[in-house]
Amino acid sequence: MSEATDDGVAVPIPAFTEWKVRVGFGFALACLGVVGIVSYLSVVRLNENAARVEHTREVLGSLELLLAAATDSETAERGYVITGDESYLEPYREAAAVIDSQTRRLRELTADNRAQQQRLDSVAALVTERLAILRAGIELRKDQGFAAVQEEILTGKGQQLHDRIRRLIGQMEDAETSLLRQREQLTRRSSTIAQLVIIAGGLLGCGLVAVALWAIHRDFAGRTRAERALRAARDQLELRVRQRTAELALTNERTRAIVDTALDGIVTMDHEGKITEFNPAAERIFGYSRSEVIGRPLAQVIIPSRLRERHDAGLARYLATGEAPLLGKRLELSGLRADGSEVAVELSIKRMPGDGPPSFAGFVRDLTEREQAAETNARLAAIIASSDDAIASKNLQGIITSWNLGAERLFGYSAQEALGKPMAMLIPPERSSEEPAILARIARGESTDHFETVRIGKDGRKIDVSVTISPLRDSQGRIIGASKIARDITDRRLGEAKVQAQLARLNLLQQITRAIGERQDIQSIFQVVIRTLEEHLPVDFCCICLYDPAENCLIVTSVGSHSQALSMELAMTAQARIEIDRNGLSHCVNGRLVYEPDITQVPFAFPRRLASGALRSMVAAPLLVESKVFGVLIAARQQAHSFSSGECEFLKQASEHVALAAHQAQLYGALQQAYDDLRQTQKAVLQQERLLALGQMASGIAHDINNAISPVALYTESLLEREPGLSPGARGQLRTIQRAIDDVAQTVARMREFYRPREPRLTLVPVDMNTIVQQVVDLTRARWSDMAQQRGIAIAMRTELAPDLPAIMGADNEIREALTNLIFNAVDAMPNGGPLTVRTRVAQQQGSPAEEGAVPRFVQVEVIDGGIGMDEDTRRRCLEPFFSTKGERGTGLGLAMVYGAVQRHSADIEIESAVGQGTTMRLAFAIPATPAVGAAPPTTVSAVPPLRILVVDDDPLVLKSLRDALEGDGHSVATADGGQAGIDAFLAARAQGDPFPVVITDLGMPYVDGRKVSNVVKTAAPGTSVFLLTGWGQRLVAEGDIPPHVDRVLSKPPKLRELREALAGCSDARVA
Template identity: 85%
Template sequence: MVKPPTISRRCGFIIGASKIARDITDRKLAEVKVQAQLARLNLLQQITRAIGERQDIQSIFQVVIRTLEEQLPVDFCCVCLYDPAENCLIVTSVGLRSEALAMELAMTERARIEIDENGVSQCVQGRLVYEPDLAQVPFPFPQRLARGALSSMVAAPLLVESKVFGVLIAARQQAHSFSSGECEFLRQASEHVALATHQAQLYSALQQAYEDLRQTQKAVMQQERLLALGQMASGIAHDINNAISPVALYTESLLEKEPGLSPRTRSHLETIQRAIDDVAQTVARMREFYRQREPQMTLAPVDVNRLVQQVVDLTRARWSDMAQQRGIVIEMRTELAPDLPAIMGADNEIREALTNLIFNAVDAMPNGGPLTLRTRVAQENGLDSQQPSIPKLVQVEVIDAGIGMDEDTRHRCLEPFFSTKGERGTGLGLAMVYGTMQRHSAEIEIESAVGKGTTMRLSFAIPTAPAVGTAVWTAATSVPPQRILVVDDDPLVLKSLRETLEADGHSVTTADGGQPGIDAFLAACSQGNPFPVVITDLGMPYVDGRKVSNAIKTAAPQTIVLLLTGWGQRMVAEGDVPPHVDRVLSKPPKLRELRDALARCLDVRAA
């Protein structure tokens, strides 16, 4: 029988020493693991603090990638966003140290990574993927990384509310180089990145919501200002139209009944007449400059060259006399194309638009200089070519040599209430020009640079058919003398209407308000001699024109009632004509329109 060997004291000492060495080694390894874990925890805290200080997604991605490249470290790192509709990843951010390799791998920013039959397909389902040896993975994306000398990869999903919106990819050149602790660290890091990204998205959405709210409030305020402007316009329209009505009536009467006027005097009166028409149209459109083409706007052939000359005359005081009082010389130049085709439009609106542009140009030239008005025929492509297949345009350019505009001002100058003139500006001039161009289906272009002046270009389509004048109805015979009652609360309007109507042979009685007008009419009826025609203003205190017309028609239904108002065309277009009114006339009244209305109404009554 063999006896077991006897262990000497020395042998026992050796066995104990070996055990102690193993314990020390295990402790050292444990310490290393703990230190590594603490380092990763510290790194995670660094990442958390860094991304917590940022509110934009791209900045968050960059700080995470840079930290992983430098301190984990990794040889390649990027973040991709997941597009579920296209089932692909879009490279969104690449590390600075990874850029060269990203170029080689065709993984620069905005590059696509297809997911079908790909090694990251599990990652977009919410699972962390670790490939220890990319050379052994038979899928396109891992093989692409392997061709770039990368051997191991971790793909960590970025999840928000259990939905993957992106992937964090980290790779190294050495195979089997990611420990389980590093994989867990990348998983935790991806959670922090996902949370920070979600918060950044919420912050961005909140900022956008605040911006949308601010813009909405701004738009509401602008609408309130526009509404206030419209209400103010309604309030002052009556006074403005009353003020210019005598001028309009007397000017038209002088031009018609005074053949001995000198050419200079006649020209001045015609300029006054055009200016009055423009004032009336301006008042009528103060609330309308951002609406589409108004139904009441009548289009007629417009001679643009003639219009330009009229505008030069109308604005002469501004660009010549007033400028010279400040020691400024503005040289007005006109370059008018011969044989310019007529366009279809409202001449008063286009004239007003050009007037506004000239005023702006004068204001932009504090040191004076040339101011050019140019007309030409151009193609829709902006060239002066003669290709018949391209539609042609009539263009009017107002070119100044002033201070010019920067890009922001150029983009905003057409906005209502935007002005660079401080207290001197209303911010409505160019907005009204823009409204005019909209109503004419025309275009406005602005070319400007700081210190190089401004060119404002208006482009109007040339009608495909020759422009013809609109037929104007005229009475077959002159209007026979009538007994007319004129009702208005403004003594100057009453006086001018009475004198111009009496010049046409009518017998005119005036009443200085709604109730006096009704009383005068009823008194005439009681005497068996009612007025066959009544002309009444709309806006009067206590008893307005509607009440007057109602009372007149109730007492004598056959009486012709003409209503004067500054909103005449607008009332007709919107169907707001009072039921007891035979015809609505705009203020300031015109003799030819008065005669036309009387003739039409008398013809209808006779029929």
Template identity: 30%
Template sequence: MHQIDDHSLPTVQEPLLDPSDSANNRLIISPDQAFELLESISEAFYGLDEGWRFIYLNHKAEQLLGRKREALIGKNIWEIFPEMMDTQAHQEMHRALAEHRTVRFETFSIELNYWVEVEVYPTRIGLSVNFHDIALRKQAENLVQESKVRLTGIINAAMDAIITVDDDLYIVMFNHAAETMFHFKSGEAVGDSLERFMPTRYHGAHHDHIWDFGLTDITTERIETLGGISGLRSDGQEFPIEASISQIEAEGKKYFTVILRDVTERKQAEQGLARLAAIVTSSNDAIISQTLDRTITSWNQGAERIFGYSADEVIGKLITILIPPHKLDEEAEFLQKIYADETVKHFDTIRLKKDGSEVFVSVSLAALKDSQGKIVGITKIAQNITERKQAEAKIQELNEHLEQQVQARTGQLLAVNKNLDSFAYVVSHDLKAPLRGITQLASWLAADYAESLDDEGRNMLNLVVGRTKRMHEMIEGILQYSRIGRVKENLTKFDLNRLVADVVDLLAAPESIAITVAADLPMVYGDEIRIRQVFQNLIGNAIKYMDKPIGKIGVRWSDQQTNWQFAIADTGPGIAPQYHEKIFQIFQTLAPRDEVKSTGIGLALVEKIVQLHKGRVWLESIEGQGTTFYFTLPKTMEEISHEE
């Protein structure tokens, strides 16, 4: 046993001292007893003198320091363990000696390579140091800290808002999802009341609910007793939430954690589903769902009205109860189309009602898929089209009747046309001959009796000759008008530049009227003789009715995509609006026939020719300033020759 005396043994703890002899700090136990006591303690212990030399260390200190006491007694601690220089232990031990005060600290010992807890006590001759291994405790603390970090990470990564409050409902934790949900920063929320984030009408009930919950032994429950509850964002906007609450007691205080979920989208979806369900339920159309093996799984009121079965009568039955035997193949075809991702819309077919009668329906189908996109069934929408089918049958019947009438009428028209041909022949031969005789006779009288006739007689003869010529022109005009559309037209492509130039030369306008024709008139399709009549009538009328000393007539054209548009403009008297349509009627003139030589057939002829060529004709006019006649011709032969 190592012998120590009261001069070399450091004073370790107050209980070893005689409290009545504080001046001398005398031991109340013997040195041997003190040695045995220090050797038996579980903590490592060593003593240092004022020169930092070891004066004692117990067996535990030998174990932890890895050195025998014989190798350390009398040696300077900083020389034996130079790695301790400039460490926390070095600083704290110097502070304890300098300030003559007890210090306690935790440090990672480089020489020991683990964490220790150290207590340093000043003595009359130096320092007493006891230390023990706290590696296990540090590991536990690290695990706790890591758990806290992981928990914090989980809480902040959670999709739901997580808020912890104390028993006064003041917030102590406010996660990232809560910040997003309430538009409120955690730093601003912590310390505020939880009621800040709910509408005022919930405050009393919510406080009572948490108070009652805190009196129970239940750790977690859903907040359902308040019914539907709402959260309150920082901007005052309310939104529906779902909540659960848990409680825990720590350090004598209750803490409540509330987990909140914004269910706005779910509520909207539920409302949408409710509206959809109402639509499905109240729809006049049959909406039916079935499995792939044809078993009916849903049946709305529209289906009940159309087919006569109630839902209880058909759910669980095969859809084939609605299908006539000769239509059973349709189901297989429908299934093939569904698997091929093809649409089936408005497929008209026949189905059976409960009473066995048939009903016409228009069927549309859609695939029912599970969450993985796998087809698990079919939804059918069937519209009752019986009335439509009956109407279609009636229309078909009327069309057939109308077709018969058209054929009969066509035969009548052919007969009428034949009669018109005969009439034209009679007019051409039987009426023209007397007119020629009257004209010839008047000419003879004027020649043979010129000296016997006075001025009035000669005027009368001239009047007879003029009127018979006009009658001849009217008959010729009627014949031309009647032939349009009845005689097959000779459709060709021809040059309008040449045609219009010929017409202008033929009409030989007086020098007081200037006629200008636009350059590069297009090549057109049509009956060249008929189109010549159009230009001849329109330009001839502009010349005939010119009332200005100096007149102007212009022919121009424009490209109107699918048509050519032509315009014949003059500076004549103009035409009043009330006559814009009337002048296209046969035998209509705006001036007395004795004043202007006109049969009243020209514009009617123009309109009929243009319409025969699938064009249209119209005019624009300002009285006293002039008139512009417009007409169009299609660009292609196909449009002109197309039969109506």
């Protein structure tokens, strides 16, 4: 290795020196390698921080878009509410989509930040609530107009939500800005470390080089000072280059951070008009991404077509002359968005420093929100200025800070007079405590809605107002005062007073009408009207006069009790005459209402007569019927002009009611007799029609009831006859059952004839009513005693039986059933228990007991309960079929059946009842003129030899009970279930040579009834005896409707005696 000297001669370098040079420079290279590695790691760290910064910028951008969309939706809603133009709703719908997308984007961007996620949840909830309020306002504006939604707007609830949204978004932006600052600090720290490492490495390398050079210097003492200076200068230059490079890199990063995070759009353009920079804010304003616009002509991208020519001309003029009048100025222009719409922007253009071709930077600010807010504020200001309500504001000290025209009109103070004055100047002294209380509520953030109070105007008059007061807040949400909306409700209060007076008069008229309706004679009607007017209108003097057209005068008919003393003073007592000529009443008798506000000014005798009694005003109202005056209502007061128009109209209406009631009272007497004559006839006809409907329905169920009780009747009769070992108690109970079965059978037989009057076929026998009562009490004991005790109530049954009661002619089973129904109804009418009395007595006339020594004509039975009683309408209708007050428990047939039984006995029923006082049901039976003779005892039936009998019925229980009863008498019995089965059994037995001499068949059976069975039997074997078993047996016999092939009709439920008589007759015929 050699070294060149200044003269170009190569000088050999010693080997040791060469080694030292290599070692020194190798170590220096190693240091540079370390510096490179550290620089690389710093660059990687810087890139990571840059990515985090970009993430923060995206979060901030999304927050700004979310806030802008919320603001756009509110502005659009306000625009639609104020103008009704649905074009304002388009931004509202777009804003909803933006809010949704930006909310999702923010959730993705802040997924690793729990605090930001919580804030975002709160923002999303508030935005959703705000959108719901906006939608409700839009729907309310659509359905009911601006006035309906105005009150909702004035509450400030929506603005409060919006302010809370702004605050939360501001908190999120603050948090992201804080993160941005932290990351910028990390970036600067990494950059500083990299610089220090580079500088330290460079210094270390230089030091090593210096050491090496020093070492070489020791070996090369001949090196010149110029070489050392050159090396030192070179090293210094390299160091400065590295430092300058680092500084430029830092400056570029800071510039990029500023540009990317700027809230205003920054667009740069070169001298050819092409875009060279497009920051995120510009992307948000114009809707383009940076990659879409870089390198494209600015005029074609964001300048509307109508302005492009001016832009190109201005750029050309500047390039040619250097003149640019718009540089450095703020301009408000329209920009072109990516979707073709225009956006209002504020623009400031600067030329960027530097040599060479000029370039320009434009700073753009979106004015949409500001313009919309200004437009909204202008409209709200117009609403406030044009409102009829007084709208003012005050600070927390109660000093007036704003005052609209409505306030000037309402209170009389101009804005100049009111501003700066305390709001308390409008409050009456007696209400001075209201203002501190209102200020305290405002300080707590509370609102006062529709508070009705009194305020004082400039002229001192008191004004009834309805006040709504709401707190005012600044941008930070702090309460700074209150807004007040006052509405004059004086007219409403006057209207309410008039309405109340009118309602009072209507109530008084209704009271008079009710009182009139309760009376039927004219005198009592007049008295109640006069008394009511004196007490409630009121008046100082009142009377009613009747008009005598023949004498052409009025006759005082009724004078009020309070007017008696004055009537004597005025000589206007009852029956006093008042002449009509020249006394001012001629108009009244001609049908017109007369009102004299001051009778002292009227030159007629009658008004002066009233004035002599200190009366000053008078109203005379005619009483007209069919346009004819028959009387006059006179009312007077001691105060002049004391009758209002409403009171005059009321007296006119009252006179019309009095006239109509008097006319109706006259008609009532004439109609009463005719009504009484018609009522009984109508009642009988209606009752008969209702019973007809009941009888037609009841006849359809008679067959089923007869089938159900037939087995009970047969078995009961068999037990009584064939079981001699029965105890007396059991035998008595069986006879009670038998009696009840007979009553049911008779009831069923009557059900289809319920609507018919008593016919000759009703068998009347002497009946001891006391015995019937005892039987009914025993028969119903379970209902009024046992069942009542199970429900925890006690019914005290008492019988009051008249001794030596004459017998009546009747059907004991029907009377027994009627009394049973009455007792059941009495028990139902006493849900809490009470006394129940059954009384018998004789009477000379219906409704009253017989006098001593008089010949009794009726036997009366009374069922008296202490229950809930009936009102008049229920008492009148209780005998109607199907009418019931028991709900689902009642059928409405009990009393109707009682009524039917009473009618068939030519008896009468009376009902006495009152709500809460119990009910008395009274049956009156006529006592026969001759003593009743008892029925002849039944004849005995001779023994019947055993017979082979076929029984045909469709009810298995009836078949079994008949078979058991007949077999008990020694007969051989076969049964057939239904008509066709009976025919088959009869024909089969005949074919086998063992025929049935007797066939007993039911009449009503499905498919093949008893008529067909008897027809087939008689056709096949005419000598066979056929008995027809039916619940309609007596009716068939009475009406001659016995089928031609039937030998005898038996009633259902069957009785052993009737069966034996029929079989005996059959046996006798065979023997004969």
